[in-house]
Amino acid sequence: MWLRRAVLVLVWCVVLWGADARAQKLSGYEQETLKIALERKDATLDPEPEGKVVEGIDVVSLDVIEPRDPAPRFLNWFHATTRDDVIQRESLLRPGDRYTRALAQETERNLRVRQLSVVLVVATKGSSDDKVRLLLVTKDVWSLRLNWEPTVVNGSLQALVLQPSEENFLGRHKTVNGTLAFRPATYSVGVGVIDPRVGGSRLQAGATASVVVNCRTGQAEGSNGAFTYGKPLYSTLTRWSWMTAAAWSQGVTRPNGVTGNSICSGDQAIPTSVEVGSETVRVPYQYRSDSLSSEISATRSFGAFRKNDISFGLEARRRNYRPIYDQDYPQDVQDGFERKLPVSDTRLSPFVQLHAFRNRFLRVLNVETLGLQEDYRLGYDVWLRLYPALEAVGSSRNLFGIYSGLAYTIPLGDGLARAYGSSTIELSAPETTDAEIAGGARLVTPKLGVGRLVFDGFAQDRYRNYLNPLTTLGGTNRLRGYRTSAFVGPNIVTANVEFRSLPVEILTVQVGLGIFYDVGDAFYDFDKMRLKHGVGGGLRVLLPQLDRTVFRLEVAVPLNPDERFAETSVLFQFNQAFPMPGLTNPSLGQ
Numbered sequence: 001m002w003l004r005r006a007v008l009v010l011v012w013c014v015v016l017w018g019a020d021a022r023a024q025k026l027s028g029y030e031q032e033t034l035k036i037a038l039e040r041k042d043a044t045l046d047p048e049p050e051g052k053v054v055e056g057i058d059v060v061s062l063d064v065i066e067p068r069d070p071a072p073r074f075l076n077w078f079h080a081t082t083r084d085d086v087i088q089r090e091s092l093l094r095p096g097d098r099y100t101r102a103l104a105q106e107t108e109r110n111l112r113v114r115q116l117s118v119v120l121v122v123a124t125k126g127s128s129d130d131k132v133r134l135l136l137v138t139k140d141v142w143s144l145r146l147n148w149e150p151t152v153v154n155g156s157l158q159a160l161v162l163q164p165s166e167e168n169f170l171g172r173h174k175t176v177n178g179t180l181a182f183r184p185a186t187y188s189v190g191v192g193v194i195d196p197r198v199g200g201s202r203l204q205a206g207a208t209a210s211v212v213v214n215c216r217t218g219q220a221e222g223s224n225g226a227f228t229y230g231k232p233l234y235s236t237l238t239r240w241s242w243m244t245a246a247a248w249s250q251g252v253t254r255p256n257g258v259t260g261n262s263i264c265s266g267d268q269a270i271p272t273s274v275e276v277g278s279e280t281v282r283v284p285y286q287y288r289s290d291s292l293s294s295e296i297s298a299t300r301s302f303g304a305f306r307k308n309d310i311s312f313g314l315e316a317r318r319r320n321y322r323p324i325y326d327q328d329y330p331q332d333v334q335d336g337f338e339r340k341l342p343v344s345d346t347r348l349s350p351f352v353q354l355h356a357f358r359n360r361f362l363r364v365l366n367v368e369t370l371g372l373q374e375d376y377r378l379g380y381d382v383w384l385r386l387y388p389a390l391e392a393v394g395s396s397r398n399l400f401g402i403y404s405g406l407a408y409t410i411p412l413g414d415g416l417a418r419a420y421g422s423s424t425i426e427l428s429a430p431e432t433t434d435a436e437i438a439g440g441a442r443l444v445t446p447k448l449g450v451g452r453l454v455f456d457g458f459a460q461d462r463y464r465n466y467l468n469p470l471t472t473l474g475g476t477n478r479l480r481g482y483r484t485s486a487f488v489g490p491n492i493v494t495a496n497v498e499f500r501s502l503p504v505e506i507l508t509v510q511v512g513l514g515i516f517y518d519v520g521d522a523f524y525d526f527d528k529m530r531l532k533h534g535v536g537g538g539l540r541v542l543l544p545q546l547d548r549t550v551f552r553l554e555v556a557v558p559l560n561p562d563e564r565f566a567e568t569s570v571l572f573q574f575n576q577a578f579p580m581p582g583l584t585n586p587s588l589g590q
Contacts, residue, residue, distance in 0.1 A: 025363070026120075027371040029505055029544065033062065033118050037137040041124070046132045049099045049123030055131045056095055059084040062118070062139040069508050087111070087136050089200075091121075092235050099123050099132050105361065106236060109375050111138060118372065118544060139544065151476055151484070152572040156262040158484060159183050179210060184260040185267035186221065186251075188212040205229045212251045215264035222251020233309070236359055239301055243587070246294040252324065254286045255470055257485045272488075274336040283329065283337045285488075290320040297351075297587060304359065311353040311587070315387070320344045343467045346396040351387035355585070356380070362411045366452065367444055368576055370503040370510035370542040370550060376416055376580065381407040383422070383583055399428040405583040413446035420583055428466075435464035440581055451501035451513075456578050461526075462490040473522040474532075474565065476573040480518050480556035481534030486565035487522040493529060494520030496578050500540070510542040514552070516577070532566070533559035540576075549574050 026034065037060040038044065046052070061082050090111055092103045104121045111119040118139040123132040151159040162180040175194040181187060190210025198205050209225035230243030260266035271282035297313025321342050323334065358379030367374055383405040389395040407420035421439030428434075440458035458478075460471065471492045475484030478494045497517045503510040515537035523529045538554030551574045558566035 026373070027365050029371045029508060029510070030118060030120065030373065032068070033139065034120055034122065034137060036060075036062070036066075037120070037135065038124070041135065043124035043133065043135060046123045046125045049132045050101060052099050052123070052126070052130055052132045054093050054095055054097050054099050054123075054134050055126045057088050057091055057093075057134045057136065058124070059087045060135065060137045061087055062137070064140050066139075081140050082138060087138055089197075091134060091136060092237070093134055099134070102236070102359075104134070105363070105375070107136070108373075109361075110234065111136075112548070150572055152570070157182075158262060160263055179208075181210075182263035184263060184265050185216075185254060185258045185269075186212050186214055187264060188224075190225075202234055203229070203231050214252075214267055216267050222249070224249040224251070233299065233301055236304055236307070240299065241301070242296075242298040244296045245587075246292075248292045250290040251288070252286055253289045253321075255472060255485065255488050256285045257483070272337075272340060274333055274340075276330075276332050276336055281329070281333050281336075283333065284324075284326050285340070286324045287341050288322045288324055289342075291318065293317045295587060307355075307357050307359050309355040311355070312351065313587075314348075314350050315587075316348045318346045340468070342469055344396070345467055346394065347389045347399075348394050349387040349389045349401065351385055353385040353587070354382070356382040362409075362416055364414050364416070364444075366447070366500070366502050366512075367415075367454075368550070368580060369548050370512055370540065371505065372510075372542070372544065372548055376409060376418075378409050378411060378416075381405075381409070381420075381583055383586075385586055397428050397432050399426045399432075401426045403586055407583050412444070415444040415446040415452060416442075417444070418442045418580075418582065420581065422583060432466050433464050434462075434466045436460065436462040442581055447502065451499055454498045454500055455496070456581065457495040458581065459493045460491060465490050471522050473520055476571050477577045478518060479520045479532060479534060480516070480536055480554065480571060480577065481558035481566065481569060482532060482563070483565040483567060487532070489521075489523040491524070491526065491529075492520065492522045493531070494518070498577075503540075503542070508544060510544070512540040514538060514540055514554075516554075518556075518577075532563055535559060538571075550576060552577070 040060050041058050043058070061084060063081055090107060092107045093099060104123070108119045108121045118137070120137040122135050122137070124135050126132045150157060160182045174196070175192070177192045179188065179190040179192065188210045190208060192206070192208035194206040196204050205228065207225070207227045210223060211220050212222040212224070213219065214221045226245070226247040228243065228245045231241050232243070233241045254269040256270040256272060258266055259268045259270060269284035269286035272285040274281045274283050293316070295313060295315040297311050299309050299311040302308045302310070319342070321344050323338055323341060325334070329337070357377060360378045361375040362378050363373055363375050365371065365373060383403065385403040387401040389397070389399045389401070391398050402425045403422070405420070405422035407418060409416055409418040419441045421437070423437045424435070426434040438458070438460040440456070443455040445453045462469070468490065470488050470490055472485035472488050473479050473492055473494060474482040474486035478496060479487070499515050501513040503512040516535065518534045519531050521529050521531050534556050536554050536556035538552060540550050540552055542548070542550050552571065554571045556569045556571055558568065560566055
């Protein structure tokens with residue numbers, strides 16, 4: 001009884017705190033940026049712009065390296081700053097329109113997904129009291145760059161992705177890149193292009209292709225790639241969109257990883273146990289996978305603040321899995337091993353989909369990207385997708401699929417709480433039916449003195465598992481202090497708690513601290529679940545000259561030191577360990 005009362009009191013205090021908290025609109029860094037832009041345009045903010053006529057649009061596009069930045073300004077010679085007309089055309093408010101804060105903020109959200117770190121859209125005083133000018137302030141991030149994403153554990157480089165690219169080609173936000181990715185067993189080489197505005201239109205196009213090479217043999221063992229082309233829902237006011245997409249992937253999959261602990265250190269797959277009578281045989285867990293997916297769809301969007309998007313289209317998916325053996329095993333061992341593999345499947349399905357949500361956002365600071373603004377959708381988020389498949393038209397089984405999801409997000413002052421759940425059911429014959437349920441919650445408290453607490457939990461139960469997909473856990477994300485992909489199974493339970501300090505600005509670089517507790521397991525049956533625990537802490541750093549992405553330098557310690565795969569680790573990784581969760585569009589092209 002006392003525990004229940006204590007929890008209720010804690011929740012009530014958090015809600016009250018959140019109700020009284022005043023969300024900071026701009027960080028100190030962003031306030032300084034806005035001041036620079038206003039001085040450059042000799043402009044003054046309009047305190048009450050709502051409903052006034054927009055008489056013009058001004059753009060201030062800041063260089064990657066400014067006088068306030070800790071780097072020599074001659075580096076800007078090697079960077080193409082985004083052209084003013086490219087920024088201006090993304091505005092959803094045009095001269096002659098009446099200013100609305102909602103469309104100004106939506107313009108900001110659209111621009112933040114581009115090659116920019118800081119984006120501010122404000123109204124300044126116009127030539128008369130009933131007019132305003134729209135001021136778009138942006139700061140480029142370094143575009144001609146060697147993007148890199150290392151995974152370092154205890155001084156060993158376990159993975160490294162290098163992506164030399166020009167992400168703002170000719171200042172027009174078009175991307176041309178190459179990719180070189182190293183892992184313990186393989187490396188891959190690829191190219192990619194992204195054009196968010198084909199020919200200046202609202203059409204988007206993107207393509208990638210990579211070849212995967214075995215480090216030991218030097219021979220290609222697979223490839224992957226994707227292509228998308230279409231018109232997105234780029235604004236609340238957009239009524240129609242369409243998309244075509246295709247993707248393929250083929251190669252050798254090693255879910256448990258390999259025996260090497262650094263890049264290109266070996267391709268011997270870690271064995272899995274196969275029970276044969278009273279005997280246990282260890283077989284390297286690897287198989288050849290081949291998948292091909294394609295989709296064509298159209299969407300009709302209804303409403304403005306209460307949105308209802310209806311999509312319909314056709315999708316085709318083929319997945320094929322074949323075992324790889326390092327020696328001749330008896331047939332009963334092979335049969336047992338193959339029961340652990342995903343099941344090959346082909347599906348050709350028309351579909352119809354509903355996505356309903358509220359078009360309302362909460363703007364916060366110091367959650368995922370330290371001192372840069374972030375927007376999170378509030379209220380309900382509902383998904384429903386129906387898709388039949390028939391053997392008569394090429395599918396490997398007759399089925400009727402239902403995907404459903406519900407999420408709800410509420411503000412807690414300058415924090416938030418989100419709960420979400422989803423279900424996928426593919427009704428078929430009793431022995432070929434698939435069904436899973438997944439759900440989780442995220443609580444970001446209001447600022448508590450020098451920081452805030454972030455709670456996150458997730459669970460997935462594949463209670464009818466004909467296709468036998470697997471999930472891995474361990475490494476640099478939700479279960480730190482254990483080997484990468486140490487635990488494998490169709491089901492997963494995990495929870496995380498972090499205290500994230502408010503950032504300190506050091507020569508425009510945002511630096512924060514974090515301490516964490518992780519718990520979880522991936523497993524086949526719930527009666528075999530054995531939770532593992534890890535704790536640790538470290539630095540979070542964000543360089544607005546380079547990206548909106550935080551990188552982490554952490555020490556992780558397992559609380560089950562005798563557990564297999566437990567290891568005290570020093571981790572270096574980009575992105576937060578468990579980014580903001582939520583429901584996603586199941587469509588291939590999204």
